[in-house]
Amino acid sequence: MRHGTRAGRWRAPPGTLAPVPPDPSGHIAFVGFMGAGKSTTAELVARRLDRPWFDTDHVIVERCGRSIPELFAAGEQARFRAMETAVIAELLDGPPAVLSLGGGALEDSGTRELLLARAFVVWLEVSWSEVRAELPSLMQTRPLLQDRTEEEIHALFERRQATYDQAHLRLHAARGELRAVADRVVAELAG
Numbered sequence: 001m002r003h004g005t006r007a008g009r010w011r012a013p014p015g016t017l018a019p020v021p022p023d024p025s026g027h028i029a030f031v032g033f034m035g036a037g038k039s040t041t042a043e044l045v046a047r048r049l050d051r052p053w054f055d056t057d058h059v060i061v062e063r064c065g066r067s068i069p070e071l072f073a074a075g076e077q078a079r080f081r082a083m084e085t086a087v088i089a090e091l092l093d094g095p096p097a098v099l100s101l102g103g104g105a106l107e108d109s110g111t112r113e114l115l116l117a118r119a120f121v122v123w124l125e126v127s128w129s130e131v132r133a134e135l136p137s138l139m140q141t142r143p144l145l146q147d148r149t150e151e152e153i154h155a156l157f158e159r160r161q162a163t164y165d166q167a168h169l170r171l172h173a174a175r176g177e178l179r180a181v182a183d184r185v186v187a188e189l190a191g
Ligand code: S3P
Pocket: 032, 033, 034, 035, 038, 057, 068, 101, 102, 103, 104, 105, 142, 143, 144
């Protein structure tokens, strides 16, 4: 698969020619597949920068008083997606923060464009073999993966790569190395 996001380098925003450095005073948003370590890394970066950290899943759960598995089990996946879109737009309108997003947040093209225009978007990349090794635990905790075959999950993973690939920065999220990944993001922001 071709990767448009240059590993470890920021890239030009859509519609522009030259790469621009990230705005260190703006929002930073972490995207990537389930289990990549987005929340942990975002929290580390927020602490390092002394910024607020918001995890969109946490905000949604707090607002509707139900867990994500409960929402999905009740057939409210569409409601969850609508809330996800609204929460991201709301957070982007707020003071500069570090955001961790659910793995499906970039599937909505409006959300994707908004994020790319208003935040420095970092893709925490994991390989299929890493995801595959974690599947038993991911399938227990992520309702989207329940009752799906490995082939179906692989297809979802592949389809989403193209959305993550639009991020400004791509960093490999090796297990146990999220501190180093956070350091790298902070260094990129410092220029
Ligand atoms: C989802 C990922 C989850 C959560 C929800 C749906 C997805 O977040 O938003 O279960 O569509 O990939 P994580 O990526 O933090 O697991």
